[in-house]
Amino acid sequence: MKRSDFKSRLFLKYIWSYLFILLIPLVLMTLFIYRNAVTNLRSEIEQSRLGQLTQAKVIVDGRMKELGEITSRVSYDERLTPYRIHDPYYSGEAIEALDQYKATSSIIGEMFLYLHKDPNIYSAKGLSSLDVFSKSYSFSNWNKETVYDDLNGVKFPTMRPADKVVRNAHLEDNMLAYLVPITPFSPNPHGTVLYLIKESELTSLIDSILGSYQGFSYILDNNGQILVDNRQGEALTAAEAKSLHGLTTGIHDRVLNGKPHSIVSVKSENIGWTYVTVMPSSQFFSSVVHVRSFIVMLFTIIVLAGAALALLLARMQYRPISTLAEFVHAKAKPKHPAEEAPLFGNELDRIRSALQEYSSRVDLQEPYARNHVLTMLLKYGNVQSLTPELADAFDLHFDRARHFVIAIGWDDAGETQEELHERQERIELLTQIQFPELHAHAYGAELPQLDQLALIISFDEVRSMDEFAQVRHIVEAVRGNLLETFDVTPTIGVGTCYGSPNQLNQSFIEACSALEPRASAGHGTVTYFEKLSHEPDHTLWMPSNSLMKLSQSLKQGSYDVAAQMISPTIRGLRASELSSLLRRCVCFDILNAMLKSAAEAGIPNLIQEIDPNMIYSHSLSELESGFLTLASRICEQVERNSRNEEQSQMDQIVSYIDEHYTDHTLSLESVAFAFAISPSHVSRTFKEKMGQNFVQYIWQKRLDEVMRQLKATDDPLKDIISRVGYLDAPNFIRKFKKETGHTPGQYRKLFAENDTFS
Incomplete structure (x- = not known):
């Protein structure tokens, strides 16, 4: 992998794309697994807390029920009646009975019996006054007066919250006071049983519920008062704690102290107490440390493997684009290395830009390329060289049964710009025309001469008319279109129909042979080659149309057609019964036609290279070979003269362009008009000789001149662009930047700085 690949934004974009494709589902899956682990752990913890709270509720309910039963037995115990308690003889039995009742429940820390309006209070340890009781049991939040009022006024079983109690002036403990009136459920109780319960007896039931987690455990009475609590962490406010009283049995979520908490609540239906645990929800996430560590490790491994895979896939995706971008960049390099443009945009942008530029060039050159293909078919007739892709691109199809060519000429060869424009319109009309009623279509081709066009026609035979009649109808249709559209009377030469x-x-x-004698035939005539004289002239002994075809083929350098005229004629002479003298005369006719064609083609001295006795001293087979050799030499020389003429003409055209490129009206058509040749011929020849097309050459000339003036003058850019013949300044600036990598202003500044430093 090249290091330069990592400098490509497109390559990095591919890598990031593949990484995102990997990371998005991976992150979602990781979050799902982590969230699922947290949820499962939370559910397990909450269910465990719910079970433990339920168990604590059952135990406490049992203890409270046990205290209720003890109280009932006390209220009906004869030993604890007011009479016996106050009787000195039986009071010992009362104290003994209280001791027995106290021993029946492990939850009771101390047990007292008080009879309303009595100054004394009784316990398992004996009789004492209320003053002594207040001194022996000093409550932080329950003073002597309140104790007296509660002992005399309680109507229902009442549990006071845990309070700090100082016993015997030095022992300190947290205890709950449980007051039960006697007789229970009587509207007019006569006394109260007071149970002192150590707080630890209840907190021991809820201490293990939180375990190692931060939170709170509460037992609330039926009025919402906190009887006992177990705190690990921040405490709740009294209002928040009291709000937990109304919760139903189950699991709840609530925001307390501004943070989400998980609350598990169990309510006792027997005594109305509520058992609650409260935990911050954030602890559940911090509890899955082992899961999180495993996920982080797995995530890291997958990301590293995914990065390697993303790198491989990105390289596979990027390599063809990189190769194509390098090819585009290589093709777009400027002539001068110092002016090489920096790369803008990513590779796809540069490829898209190059394709758009190539497409515009192809659109510009397509008509000329199409005309070149048709011209080659007219010259060599090799349709097999036309590939299916090329045929589809130019919409050329030769799938009909019969084929022939029309040569069209006219006298107005385009002496003015208006006539040249009209000629272009004729070419566009004849580019491709259809004759559905005649089952024919035609393709037009420009010829080098401004006053001539060729039309290739393919058709399927119509059973209701003979072939020549159908050809005549097609020719008349072409002629009618020209007359109707342009009001011009063409002279037409029609070739023979062929099946291939x-x-x-x-x-x-x-x-072309039929069109050549148009001056003598008259303006606007239609000449059919096959209607020319087929009968041998008595002085020539060869059909005049064959001699015309031989002459025309030699003038155009078409050796294949010339050979097809010479060889059949000589073979016919060998098979004929003509005398030796007449055979020699026919050979003289062939030789005369060839020499005359050579002279007209610009090869005047060819006769000096021919043996004067060739006709007499050679056999017909030797003459055939000699004629073919002579035809080959003539065709080669015609081709050579044509290339020289084209080169000379092209030198003149290039000189003409170099002189007039600053003229904004300069175009392919104006150059063709100036040299009296077709635009298609100029385009094809210019590309072959110069290696670049006409438009590119003019653009480069103007670009070079602008660059020169930017470096040599301080003239405004708009004036410089106008002087080189470019009217669209914004478009020129855009193309200038694309070619050089700088705007004209930057280019001028760059070279001014270079001059300063040098």
Whole structure:
């Protein structure tokens, strides 16, 4: 993997994309697992607390029921009647009875019996006055007067909250006071049984519920007072603690002290007490440390493996794009390395920009490329060279049964700009036309001469008319379109129909042969090659149309067509019964036609290289070979002359462009008009000779001149752009930046700084 790949934003974007594809479900899955572990742990803890609270409730309910039963027995025990208690003889039995009752319950710390309005109070230890009792049991929140009032006034069993008690002036303990009137449930009780219960007897039931967790455990009476509590951490306010009284049995969530808490509540239906535990919910998350550590380790391993996989996938995805981007960059490099443009945007942006540029160039060059293909078919007739992709791109199809070529000429060769524009409209009209009623379609091709066009026509035969009639109807339809649309009368030469599109070159030669004598035939005539004289002239002994076709093929450098004229004629002479003299005369006709064509093609001295006795001293087979060799030499020389002429003409065109590139009206059409050749021919030849198309060459000339003036002058940019023939300044600036990597202003400043430093 290249280090430069990591400098690519696109490559990094691919890596991050794959990482996000991995991380998003991984994070969600991790959160799900972690959340599920926390939820399960919380559920287990809450259910455990609920079970323990229920167990504590059952135990406390049992103890309270036990105290209630003891109180009932006390109220009906004859030994504890007011008479016997006050009788000195039986008072000992009363004290003994209280001791026995006290021993029956482990929860009782001390047990007292008080009879209303009595100055004394009785216990298992004996009789004492209320003053002595108050001194022996000093409550922090229950003074002597309140004790007296509660002992005389309580109507229902009442449990006082845990309070600090100092016993015998030096022993300190936390105890609850449970007052039960006697007789129980009587509207007019005559006394009260007082049970002192150590707080630890109840807190021991709830101490283990929280375990190692922070929180609170409460036992609330039926009025919401906290009887006992167990605190591990911050305490609740009295109002918040009292709000827990109304909770139903179960698990609840509530915000206390501004934090979410988990609350488990159990309510006793027998005595109305509420048993509650409160824990901050955040502890559940901190409790799954082992799960969290495992998840972090697993997450790290997966991320590292995913990063490696993302790197591999990103490289596989990025490599073709990188290769294509490098190719685009290589093709877009400026001529001068010092002016190489920095890369803007990511690789896809540069590829998209290059494709748009190439597409615009293709759209601009497509008509000329299409015309070049058709011109090659007319010259060589090799339809197999037209690939299916190319045929589809140019919409060229030769799937009909018959094919022929029409050569069209006119006298107005475009002497003015208006006539040149009209000629372009004719070309566009004839680019592709359909004749549905005649089962035919045609493709137009520009010829190098401004006053000529060729039309390739393919059609399927119609059973109701013969072939020549159908050809004539097609030709008349073409002629009618030109007359109706442009009010121009064309002269037309029509080649012979052939069954294979590979013979289009022959039909083209024939069409040109039929068109050539248009001056003598008259303006606006239609000449059919196959209607020219087929009968041998008595002085020539060869059909005149064959000689015309031979002559035209040699002038155009088409050796294949020339050979197809020479070889059949010589073979026919060998098979004929003509005399030797007449055979020699026919050979003279062929030789004369070839020499005449060579002279007209610009090869005047060819006759000096021919043996004067060739006709007499050679056999027909030797003559055939000699004629074919001569035809080959003529065609090669014609091709060579054509290339030289094109090169010379192209040198003139390049010089013309170099002189006029600052003219904003300069175009392919104006150059073609200036040199009296077709725009298609100029485009094709310019590309072949110069290695770049016409538009690119002019753009480069103007760009170089702008760059020169930016470095050499201080003139305004708009004036410089206008002087080089470019009218659209914003578009020029955009293209300038794309080519050089700098705006014109930056380019000028850059070179000014370079000059300063140098």
